[in-house]
Amino acid sequence: MTLNFSSLRADFPVLAEHINGKPLVYLDSANSSQKPNAVIDAMTSFLQHSYAPTNRSAYTLAAHATDLYEGARSKVASFINAPHAHEVVFTKNATEALNLVVRTWGSANLSAGDVIVLTHMEHHANIVPWQMLAAERGCEIRWVPLTSDGLLDLSNIDVLLSGASVFSFTAMSNVLGTINPVKELCALAHKHGAIAVVDGCQSVPHMMTDVQDFDADFLAFSSHKMVGPSGIGILWGRESLLEEIPPFLGGGNMIADVKLDGFTCAELPGKFEAGTQPITEAVGLGAAVDYLSAIGMNNIREHERDLAQYALHALTSRFGRDIVIHGSNDINQRGATFSFAFKDVHPHDVSQVLDQHNVCVRAGHHCAKPLMRLLGANATVRASFYLYNTTSEVDALCDALEDAGDFFTL
Amino acid sequence: MTLNFSSLRADFPVLAEHINGKPLVYLDSANSSQKPNAVIDAMTSFLQHSYAPTNRSAYTLAAHATDLYEGARSKVASFINAPHAHEVVFTKNATEALNLVVRTWGSANLSAGDVIVLTHMEHHANIVPWQMLAAERGCEIRWVPLTSDGLLDLSNIDVLLSGASVFSFTAMSNVLGTINPVKELCALAHKHGAIAVVDGCQSVPHMMTDVQDFDADFLAFSSHKMVGPSGIGILWGRESLLEEIPPFLGGGNMIADVKLDGFTCAELPGKFEAGTQPITEAVGLGAAVDYLSAIGMNNIREHERDLAQYALHALTSRFGRDIVIHGSNDINQRGATFSFAFKDVHPHDVSQVLDQHNVCVRAGHHCAKPLMRLLGANATVRASFYLYNTTSEVDALCDALEDAGDFFTL
């Protein structure tokens, strides 16, 4: 790897912020990532020079804005190797994307007794929408369990998937960092006649994504976790499925015609994009995709693998049995997201002490309560790294943890 | 009015753009408005110095971002005189806000034979979601007709509303500019035991809004039409209704607890805000509300009334019977949005010639096909004015129209 990752830091203005005289150590990227100047400038410049509504008005300014908006769609499509740009639907976040799948594909295809398969490591966004539909329709939800080192336990998967209509799973755990074998899981789903819905929130920002290689049916992810703006998420869907499912939200742009007695739908992707879209946000997302692509997703994965290795070693060698890191310690099976318990200090208290050092971590259930119950914890501390983080920030984390330990064990 | 509106133009950088050497005459604000530096700078500065996830992590940066996000909610609440900030729900646009009402209040309250009352001047966003639910449930939709000058025809309203469960109507037509008597309409709805849903997309940006004075039950509007960013919309709802209706999208943030066998909902407004929210967009919206409030909504209405008066006079005196302006010519009953037919030149062709003059108007059905059918048109030209427009831009519109007339009537 020839890229100098520490020089990337300068691209992210927030990282230069000092709070209380201390430099920011931002270790909460699994929650939401910081944005590079390339993204901020693209948005600012669009707002200053080019803002206009898209896909409606025909004057030059609006046509140009539409080109930028649709250009972002094409960029996202190539980023995940989608066969067609019109398979990329912009939503407000990944949560809406997953709800869209449940409320369109799910509503059209699931009835009483049908089986939905999820895993024990899902984020609430990939649980609650299914629970809502299952409760309405009387569907059964089955859960793929985990091994003791936080991997999916596939020993019984054929039984779990037998008769299932859909297998919806995360590509990477936002708590454990576990990277799941997406391609294999899609094949398993298909073998049993189920569709495969992939929650790519944690994987798409951190490694290569190829929906054709996955042979996935749907993929949901969020711009704000991949150095892009908030306010926009992405659903990719297989063309044939998007064509056949009913629309989601009703309104302008998603219709071909509206009469007093009913409406007809627009073509893809308009069918799923009701109302005025996150226009500036799409422009920013396009810039984010360009930024990540220029660095190269394999390089990013490589950098984070190094960081993960360093962090695992530093945390365990400095704190030994005082720290319990959940999940796998095989660097090939995990990303650079670490949830842990530290001594008997409550995660909220740990994060409070860390905040005094300007080390930003998340303490809580990470929107994955079923997994937390499995871990036997109400909360964990989570430090999550991204392309702009460095090994010296791992050291800063360790130093701050040391302080937390001292403070609470007088 | 002491404010010098023409000096406001300098606040909006896009308005200084020249295309092909000609200054921009932006007359498409009913579609989406331009943004002042105050909004652009608030967003840029937030992204450069303060970006962090909200309502999840507890470190200083995140707590500050949460304060800004929740601060925006409070600003919006006072802007519309909502009794409580937690009655303000952020959505992705007004369309989602209206769909939310239909899918939560509607799903919980409407069954076969129940009556939904809409008007002939609704935007698709306030038609299609109701049609979707009505088709599923077997509800009846009734339509309030219009008078020949484009006002709601209330002569038969008691019959239309009798037995109705909901009356959902726009506060101002996006095609005709008609300003509806919202307070009176809410009272009529309540008299018949129906709830009143107000589509405030076109009114909130242009005049004072007071949900308590209206005595409305729900109000939906969009940030991008009120000098705020794209990617965020607003639903205000009466606390008691928001409390009793089911949630909309499922996922993180909207839950109190999630177990394998079900979930419980968070308190307001979290219940309706699933997933990572449009954070930067909320900050921008807060700045937009500050900007508009500093000018004063009554001053804006006054300015637009003057513009509307000038435009009506200029268009009719210059083009006489060559122009047919739809809607009322009573300046007290309309805003500064004009849809018209010009000679027998197709609206698309009119807008093409106008674009050569860098005069930006929308040609089409304006997402109001039922109304277009009523007008007997497939499309109209629409010029819509906002606080930054001037009388000389009315003149520019007239000059460009003159050219269109010449070009097509050789």
Add this chain to the structure above:
Amino acid sequence: MPGLEDLYREIILDHYKSPRNRGTLEPPAVRAEGHNPLCGDEIEVFLDVQDGVISDIKISGQGCSISQSSASMMSAAVKGKPVEQVRALIQRFKHMMSIEDETSEPDTSTPLGDLEALQGVVKFPVRIKCAVLAWNTLAEGLELASA
């Protein structure tokens, strides 16, 4: 910025003002309907296909000068032509409008004739949909006729 004369060639305005083959045909002629949701343009194409030849064609609907003149010019170009040749012409026209359909270069044996005047539309991307509307509707009509 391209000028109006690039878009509105004289022959286009002529077809707009005096559209050819306006009207309807009774069944067994097929009828196909197309519309452009963006601007509300609507077009109906009526086709009488006899022995693999478009023996008659009529156009109804309303829309802007580009969509209407494109329809009128199309009707004149395809009337009396064998279906095979018309399909090739559709492909060629869409190619001229820079709409890719992943196939190789179109068959250029069918002359474009007057249709060439619509070439300027390409410089106005938002109007391409107007120009192509009639052609897509024609293609749909041919599907119906061969079904």
Add this chain to the structure above:
Amino acid sequence: MPGLEDLYREIILDHYKSPRNRGTLEPPAVRAEGHNPLCGDEIEVFLDVQDGVISDIKISGQGCSISQSSASMMSAAVKGKPVEQVRALIQRFKHMMSIEDETSEPDTSTPLGDLEALQGVVKFPVRIKCAVLAWNTLAEGLELASA
């Protein structure tokens, strides 16, 4: 930026490490449950109310030092106190946490005592919810007991 010592006063850490009144009560004692969805803190308050007096109180659950010590200090402060006086204390405590409930100044006749130590929490707005959790749960328990 306020320092850690503002938040974690010694008496708070003491209550955290040696929580008072831990345990449960059997019915007819009432049980109220509260949790903070943000950080996962959970608290159970068991109340025995006899003749308008909190004759016994027990606390279960788990959470951070602030939520646990606040619960422990609360239990010590209200045990044996008349319900009326406890309600006033709840109001006074929330007022100290700068939670407005639109009523006028709270009754200050009930002394805060050790609870005063939690005052520093106000400087850490995200922790206010932790400190208040037990008190909201207590209020709910009182509702149940009087129902």
